[in-house]
Amino acid sequence: MKDGFRQSMAALHTWTGLLFGWLLFAMFVTGTAAYFQEEISRWMRPELVATAPPAPATQAAIRWLQSTQPDAKSWFITPPSARNPATEVFWQPRIVDGEPQARRRRGDTSATLDGDGRVVAVRETRGGFFLYRFHFDLHYMPVLWARYLVGIAAMFMLVAILSGIITHKKIFADFFMLRFGKGQRSWLDAHNVTAVFALPFYLMITYTGLVTLATMYMPWGITANYTSPETFFADVFPDNAEVAHTGVAAPLAPVGPLMAVAAQRWGGAAIGSVQIANPGDRSATITLRQAANSAIGARGESLVFAGVTGRVIGSSASQGGAMATQSVMVGLHAGRYAGWGLRWLYFLSGRQRSGPLDGEAPRETARSDAPAFRLPPRGTAEHRRHRRSAGRHRRLFPRQPVAPDRHDGTRRMGDPQPVPDLGCRPALDDRTALSSCLGRKPRPDLRAVRRRARGERPHRTTRPVERPDDRRLAVPRLRHDDAAARTRFRPRGVQRGNGHLQTPPPHARDAGNGGGMIHALAIIVTTLGFACLCAAMARHQKDVFGHTLTARSARRLRIAGTIALLSALAVDMTCLGSAYGAVAWCGHLTTGAALVLTGLNRKAARRK
Amino acid sequence: MARKRSASPQGFAARVNLPLRVLGAVVGGYGVTSLAVACLARILPMRPAEASIAATLASFAIYAGIIVAIFSARSVLRVWLWLGAAALLLGGGLYWSILTGGRL
Numbered sequence: 001m002k003d004g005f006r007q008s009m010a011a012l013h014t015w016t017g018l019l020f021g022w023l024l025f026a027m028f029v030t031g032t033a034a035y036f037q038e039e040i041s042r043w044m045r046p047e048l049v050a051t052a053p054p055a056p057a058t059q060a061a062i063r064w065l066q067s068t069q070p071d072a073k074s075w076f077i078t079p080p081s082a083r084n085p086a087t088e089v090f091w092q093p094r095i096v097d098g099e100p101q102a103r104r105r106r107g108d109t110s111a112t113l114d115g116d117g118r119v120v121a122v123r124e125t126r127g128g129f130f131l132y133r134f135h136f137d138l139h140y141m142p143v144l145w146a147r148y149l150v151g152i153a154a155m156f157m158l159v160a161i162l163s164g165i166i167t168h169k170k171i172f173a174d175f176f177m178l179r180f181g182k183g184q185r186s187w188l189d190a191h192n193v194t195a196v197f198a199l200p201f202y203l204m205i206t207y208t209g210l211v212t213l214a215t216m217y218m219p220w221g222i223t224a225n226y227t228s229p230e231t232f233f234a235d236v237f238p239d240n241a242e243v244a245h246t247g248v249a250a251p252l253a254p255v256g257p258l259m260a261v262a263a264q265r266w267g268g269a270a271i272g273s274v275q276i277a278n279p280g281d282r283s284a285t286i287t288l289r290q291a292a293n294s295a296i297g298a299r300g301e302s303l304v305f306a307g308v309t310g311r312v313i314g315s316s317a318s319q320g321g322a323m324a325t326q327s328v329m330v331g332l333h334a335g336r337y338a339g340w341g342l343r344w345l346y347f348l349s350g351r352q353r354s355g356p357l358d359g360e361a362p363r364e365t366a367r368s369d370a371p372a373f374r375l376p377p378r379g380t381a382e383h384r385r386h387r388r389s390a391g392r393h394r395r396l397f398p399r400q401p402v403a404p405d406r407h408d409g410t411r412r413m414g415d416p417q418p419v420p421d422l423g424c425r426p427a428l429d430d431r432t433a434l435s436s437c438l439g440r441k442p443r444p445d446l447r448a449v450r451r452r453a454r455g456e457r458p459h460r461t462t463r464p465v466e467r468p469d470d471r472r473l474a475v476p477r478l479r480h481d482d483a484a485a486r487t488r489f490r491p492r493g494v495q496r497g498n499g500h501l502q503t504p505p506p507h508a509r510d511a512g513n514g515g516g517m518i519h520a521l522a523i524i525v526t527t528l529g530f531a532c533l534c535a536a537m538a539r540h541q542k543d544v545f546g547h548t549l550t551a552r553s554a555r556r557l558r559i560a561g562t563i564a565l566l567s568a569l570a571v572d573m574t575c576l577g578s579a580y581g582a583v584a585w586c587g588h589l590t591t592g593a594a595l596v597l598t599g600l601n602r603k604a605a606r607r608k
Numbered sequence: 609m610a611r612k613r614s615a616s617p618q619g620f621a622a623r624v625n626l627p628l629r630v631l632g633a634v635v636g637g638y639g640v641t642s643l644a645v646a647c648l649a650r651i652l653p654m655r656p657a658e659a660s661i662a663a664t665l666a667s668f669a670i671y672a673g674i675i676v677a678i679f680s681a682r683s684v685l686r687v688w689l690w691l692g693a694a695a696l697l698l699g700g701g702l703y704w705s706i707l708t709g710g711r712l
Binding site for chain 1: 641642643645646647648649650654655656657658659660661662663664665667668669671672675676679680702706711712
């Protein structure tokens with residue numbers, strides 16, 4: 001029965017992969033790119049230049065909102081950060097009874113401000129945000145449909161991964177097996193190798209992806225205990241209850257000191273967002289949330305202040321185990337916590353998956369009598385075509401069908417968080433995000449593309465401004481002259497080298513002094529480890545040494561390799577923190593294995 | 609195996625094998641998973657909100673496990689018998705639990 005089991009799993013693997021591979025491919029490409037959402041947006045809107053540190057910028061944004069939107073129900077401000085130089089604001093208009101609710105467009109309730117609280121005329125583009133939303137909203141169809149479709153595809157992916165693992169019983173032995181110039185077999189090998197490289201990543205990303213929308217796909221856990229989702233949310237977020245509007249006007253306390261208090265409480269973590277409910281009213285509250293990059297969990301800590309007096313009146317309730325797990329899962333998926341090093345590792349792992357989904361046939365299927373994936377008979381034209389297209393070694397890692405590099409990218413840190421995470425993100429964000437995307441979708445980008453295709457000049461909405469001199473992805477530089485501000489709010493990329501100015505908080509170590517060195521060290525160690533493991537296999541000894549080794553030295557190599565991999569884990573966990581280190585280790589493994597494989601590839605080619 | 613069976617012609621039983629399994633996996637599996645999640649949310653010894661979330665987090669693993677089991681089962685009849693039995697058991701338990709405990 002054992003063999004039958006694996007065969008049925010092979011069939012399941014093939015079909016689950018094939019049926020939704022097309023959609024998964026689009027999701028992987030856009031999702032991977034979305035890890036650099038902010039940087040893409042930045043690149044696409046070069047007119048945005050940072051002018052102020054977060055606290056004054058927030059105060060300026062409040063001044064602007066006071067003068068333009070005094071009657072709003074709530075304001076939501078995202079202060080400038082290392083990755084996004086502008087202040088983003090949006091507001092919820094107060095709904096007056098008896099007045100029909102006007103259908104709103106995106107630009108009607110949001111604005112981009114500079115450090116002095118002036119509206120910045122930025123060109124009409126959604127930038128990297130488009131990619132991010134495409135990842136689960138698919139852009140071309142109604143949002144709810146898209147999310148269900150995406151969920152089904154993710155479930156297929158999960159089943160495909162599980163059945164794939166079962167199918168390849170020698171998963172790690174097969175790992176180093178790449179046979180070149182063998183037509184379809186080579187593609188299958190490449191499929192195996194890339195799949196196993198980042199297997200933990202795929203499992204993680206698929207499962208946590210499902211978790212981000214779990215209450216939508218699997219609402220029955222909540223239905224079992226609560227009569228309605230509202231009672232569930234009220235139970236989970238008691239602080240989030242709406243405060244009644246009193247109608248008595250009162251001035252708002254300055255927000256700067258409150259931000260300082262919060263940052264101090266959170267051990268120097270940045271403020272990700274500022275939400276002000278009932279502004280201008282005696283009942284106003286100011287809620288500060290921790291920046292997304294300060295912890296892995298997606299639901300960061302928050303502090304609630306009385307808007308008029310500035311006293312602390314509440315803080316995020318401590319989370320139970322399940323909630324904390326869920327928060328971390330969503331955080332792992334979104335990768336908002338990741339510094340630039342880990343962000344690139346996420347990118348690499350995701351990019352791999354966007355590649356060989358199309359090599360989706362497991363080797364077992366090819367070996368068995370399954371009709372779908374057999375090599376064409378020798379001597380036929382089809383067979384020759386296969387040989388030509390599969391070609392030699394170098395073609396194993398060919399141009400992969402991914403989006404052009406420059407457009408690959410990011411995630412918006414602490415923006416009006418539209419990530420629907422089990423519906424557990426503060427209800428406001430979700431509701432507004434959903435209503436904004438259920439409305440009309442402006443598609444300026446596509447229009448611009450079409451215009452350009454017609455040979456017209458791109459449509460400029462802004463004064464031409466010189467581009468910031470440093471446009472490297474993931475290493476943004478801010479321009480402020482204020483030295484104090486610079487120490488307080490030093491963008492990560494600049495931190496390297498002169499860290500004596502400021503010790504980065506633990507979460508920023510990755511980007512701070514020596515963060516790059518840790519990544520480099522870990523990658524070197526994992527590469528060595530994989531090289532040892534690879535050399536321990538008889539199959540590769542000919543390629544590497546020209547002769548086979550004795551069983552004893554092979555065993556030694558195997559032990560050395562294992563020790564190297566484990567010590568890389570130890571290095572990562574001690575230098576980057578246990579949780580962050582563990583995630584980074586997966587990425588380092590991927591990179592190390594990829595390097596070994598490329599090397600092996602070269603070596604084998606030279607011997608031919 | 610699903611494929612192998614349907615490939616060898618054995619009349620009606622062979623023809624409906626695959627469709628029935630797919631139906632069982634997609635619809636039946638989802639149903640049983642939903643019931644299992646609801647039951648877990650009721651019986652896990654935590655606060656209701658915590659239990660609901662914990663059960664929801666486990667749901668996709670349960671669903672995937674059920675799908676794998678369905679496609680590896682020896683016969684499609686067994687699949688549906690198991691699905692029916694699980695649904696009855698879980699559904700009955702849930703019904704009883706809500707009847708006696710109520711919802712918030």
